[in-house]
Amino acid sequence: MENTENMTPDTDQNCDTDARIAELRNGIDEIDNNLLELINKRLTLVKDVGKLKAREGRQVLDSTRESQIFERLLGLNEGPLNEKVLRHLFTQIMAASRQLQTPHRVTFLGPEATFTHIAAMSHFGHSVEYIPQHSIRDVFNEVEKGTCHYGVVPVENSIEGAINHTLDLFFESELKICAEKYQHISHDLLAASGTLQDIRKVYSHPQAFAQCRRWLQKYLPDATLRECRSTAHAARKAAKKQGSAAIASSEAAHMYQLNVVASRIEDVARNTTRFLIIGKDEIHRTGQDKTSLMFVTSHIPGALYKTLKPLSESDINMVKLESRPTKHQNWSYFFFVDIEGHIEDEKIRETLSRMESLCLYLKCLGSYPRATEYRQ
Numbered sequence: 223m224e225n226t227e228n229m230t231p232d233t234d235q236n237c238d239t240d241a242r243i244a245e246l247r248n249g250i251d252e253i254d255n256n257l258l259e260l261i262n263k264r265l266t267l268v269k270d271v272g273k274l275k276a277r278e279g280r281q282v283l284d285s286t287r288e289s290q291i292f293e294r295l296l297g298l299n300e301g302p303l304n305e306k307v308l309r310h311l312f313t314q315i316m317a318a319s320r321q322l323q324t325p326h327r328v329t330f331l332g333p334e335a336t337f338t339h340i341a342a343m344s345h346f347g348h349s350v351e352y353i354p355q356h357s358i359r360d361v362f363n364e365v366e367k368g369t370c371h372y373g374v375v376p377v378e379n380s381i382e383g384a385i386n387h388t389l390d391l392f393f394e395s396e397l398k399i400c401a402e403k404y405q406h407i408s409h410d411l412l413a414a415s416g417t418l419q420d421i422r423k424v425y426s427h428p429q430a431f432a433q434c435r436r437w438l439q440k441y442l443p444d445a446t447l448r449e450c451r452s453t454a455h456a457a458r459k460a461a462k463k464q465g466s467a468a469i470a471s472s473e474a475a476h477m478y479q480l481n482v483v484a485s486r487i488e489d490v491a492r493n494t495t496r497f498l499i500i501g502k503d504e505i506h507r508t509g510q511d512k513t514s515l516m517f518v519t520s521h522i523p524g525a526l527y528k529t530l531k532p533l534s535e536s537d538i539n540m541v542k543l544e545s546r547p548t549k550h551q552n553w554s555y556f557f558f559v560d561i562e563g564h565i566e567d568e569k570i571r572e573t574l575s576r577m578e579s580l581c582l583y584l585k586c587l588g589s590y591p592r593a594t595e596y597r598q
């Protein structure tokens with residue numbers, strides 16, 4: 223037995239705190255045991271759903287059902303769990319569920335630790351196999367060949383605008399947009415040394431340099447800037463060269479054993495990229511959907527106005543309009559339009575068929591659940 227006579231009030235209080243923490247931890251352990259049992263029970267049901275789907279050759283991913291689960295749980299949630307964490311936890315649980323039904327392979331514009339990889343992981347969770355590609359075209363090819371179930375490509379940045387190459391590839395491809403994902407882009411300065419003093423060279427992607435210009439001028443005005451193909455390549459270089467740093471994601475710090483010297487160094491905080499998940503699935507209606515279209519109009523006055531008129535007449539909200547040269551004929555364009563609604567909605571189907579009759583060519587690139595934009 224300990225002699226408690228000489229204990230100071232402080233030690234007394236420490237003992238009380240320890241005892242109380244131990245008691246609370248017992249409660250936590252009990253809850254964890256229940257959670258584990260419940261997750262395994264859930265996975266058993268998921269396996270049975272998987273067997274039924276396999277019998278009829280149905281696809282594993284059901285984005286409509288997953289959106290409904292999120293909506294239901296968000297409606298039930300009374301906190302303190304916040305929406306973002308709730309979504310993250312159930313993304314992981316559902317990813318593990320899908321993986322149990324058939325192991326999924328997801329390909330993305332690499333290398334690893336780029337923002338496309340981060341967006342892919344936050345959409346599909348950690349239970350799938352991720353395969354990086356060198357180009358956006360390779361991502362499309364791998365999904366078309368069927369070696370990967372889904373591909374993740376950037377389509378638009380809130381500051382730099384459209385990623386034209388992605389838009390152009392939709393013209394040649396029969397793949398569908400299955401989902402969209404908004405990813406907040408935040409840059410860190412990474413270096414092996416972990417201090418600013420000895421940094422003489424900074425590696426990064428030109429866009430990241432452009433987005434951190436003011437910070438660099440203020441804190442590293444004399445450093446040489448070296449452009450790389452991606453922020454992840456920059457991190458790899460910085461890890462090998464003394465006196466150098468990279469502007470990249472905090473995930474890249476992890477991957478290349480670098481230290482974060484300064485975080486969130488971008489000049490504009492609301493920098494977000496929209497990514498598309500492409501695949502062969504048709505995604506069913508959730509009630510909160512978006513539909514992406516591409517079309518070509520004839521080269522006559524008012525052609526674009528006439529093609530878009532049915533949208534306004536049917537009171538359909540257009541949320542995006544881009545144009546790209548067709549490359550077959552100078553000064554003729556493809557138009558890319560995103561509208562609210564789903565191709566399974568009668569109103570949307572009827573409006574699109576009217577639009578189709580007013581232009582030279584129209585293709586629906588997919589209907590998918592509308593994503594929410596979060597700031598991390």
Ligand SMILES: C=C(O[C@@H]1C=C(C(=O)O)C=C[C@H]1O)C(=O)O
Nearest residue numbers: 268271282283284287288316319
């Ligand atoms: C279990 C299913 O398969 C997948 C996994 C889901 C889940 O974990 O709840 C939901 C939809 C599907 O993407 C299902 O279709 O119900």
